[in-house]
Amino acid sequence: MKQARQSAKPKRSEVISEALKEYIAQHHLKPGDRLPQEQELIKALDASKGTVREALKGLEAQGLIQTRTGPGGGAFINEVSDDRAMTLLGNYFFFRSPTIHDIYEARKALWPALVKSLEGVLDDDAFQQLASVMTFYDHPPASLEEEREQRFKELEFHLVLIDYCPNPLLALMCRFPVRLLMNMTVCQRIYEQPNPELRRRGYDYQRQLLEALREGDIVRGCKIVSEHMQTAQTLMEAKEAMLEKSFFKAGADSDIDSNRDYLALTGYAEAKRRPEQSGGK
């Protein structure tokens, strides 16, 4: 009872966060523009230093701003980076870890659209990059370590492709499953295993895809990635099943109480690297 009316407690710092967001929108601030300084915000919002600070921290965690010290320093509008978006998305899946099946169902749907979106946007440089990545796995691996590296490079091939996708929405949606595959512990384990067929067939498909793209034959490209994804799914799920079986056979002490995965909570190195804007690309 009492003032149980408004049900929740809008915290001051949250309110300020939102106010700042609105401020950004209202004033049409672009990335790189500066927000008022701490002192001014304190006066303008009539809040204490700590509170304003927390509000800014919230925005910073969302990747919307970035602060710098020194003269002319302060909070600067920031275009949230791909990495940050991926990390944030990863958090969403921290307790809802998708399965390999889930991921490939999404990829099967998205990749043809990705290829279609690439029509006419790939230049010589792009083909150069793609071919360059492929050299890492144009041959059987010599060690388990190389095996794993090859898998990552295979995924990087797709990331390069995605970098050229002119549809930002589609690009994000394609980038994320790839990131998942690179981060999920289940996949790590799969990638540690020899899988000659996956490499050989993956390489073949990518080679064919490149050829089709070079010729501008989008329809054929779509068909190829469809088969590519289907094949990869089959092979990955087979390996997954195999691993699971050997896992049950081996250890019955079973630490598998939860099916959640580490994902983003570990790799958060972004904050330690350069400020996000970096070199652009």
Place this chain on the structure above:
Amino acid sequence: MKQARQSAKPKRSEVISEALKEYIAQHHLKPGDRLPQEQELIKALDASKGTVREALKGLEAQGLIQTRTGPGGGAFINEVSDDRAMTLLGNYFFFRSPTIHDIYEARKALWPALVKSLEGVLDDDAFQQLASVMTFYDHPPASLEEEREQRFKELEFHLVLIDYCPNPLLALMCRFPVRLLMNMTVCQRIYEQPNPELRRRGYDYQRQLLEALREGDIVRGCKIVSEHMQTAQTLMEAKEAMLEKSFFKAGADSDIDSNRDYLALTGYAEAKRRPEQSGGK
């Protein structure tokens, strides 16, 4: 000079944020579990209260935790909500606003997969819900206001469908474009206009889809949504072009310096509603 080595300045609060994330992962904490209290964290991490607080604020902004006052209060692990994830994703597109074309290209790719994923998961309750939503637009609108409401309900139909998608990755990817359509100002303007054909054909497609789903005919369902999306895209883009034309004809004072859209920065009401866990324990 000095230790200019690590190039960047890992802020204390960021470091602590990361440490806490690791703590969560290491201790296999589940949603609802409590983190150590402020004081304990201060002692354990040897940081000041404000710094710890900022770190927690960062996690809270990402939707990973939630804090409560009072005895037994503190920071609680939180499964990041759909809403939160959408808002965060929206920020990513704040300066990269996709076009209507972009959105529908994604939807055309995703919706058949969505329908496919629904095989066998829709119960009577689901059909009931879907049919109920459809009643809002089974008739021509009587006013512009109803017009707009009908459009939203049409989108809600899809959201209901998505709620039943067992693939969390696919569900997120489908949910987001719908959210975009509901939030983008361009769409708001389009939805304010009479569009009898969009309503009629949309309703027809949804009716057919429902029928196919009831019969378990997934293949037909996929075909229907494919056409549905294609039709919607055509009609939406036509209206968009029309609006743009009339816009240029009308006002040459042109406030269209930037093509970015408001998106998430406005609707951040989540913080004001109930705590995220909702259902609670």
Place this chain on the structure above:
DNA sequence: CGTATAAATTTATCATTATAATCACACCCC
């Protein structure tokens, strides 16, 4: 027995001070 009030606990906010990073500009050595 139920309801309202009091108490205890814990976060939320405020205020103040000291520290560290950054930039501008003058300065000095070569």
Place this chain on the structure above:
DNA sequence: GGGGTGTGATTATAATGATAAATTTATACG
């Protein structure tokens, strides 16, 4: 004269202490 170097102003970052607000638990009252 030129380029590195130091000094000071500026601004965020961090620490500390005190007070307010909110929520749970316990208790007293009708």
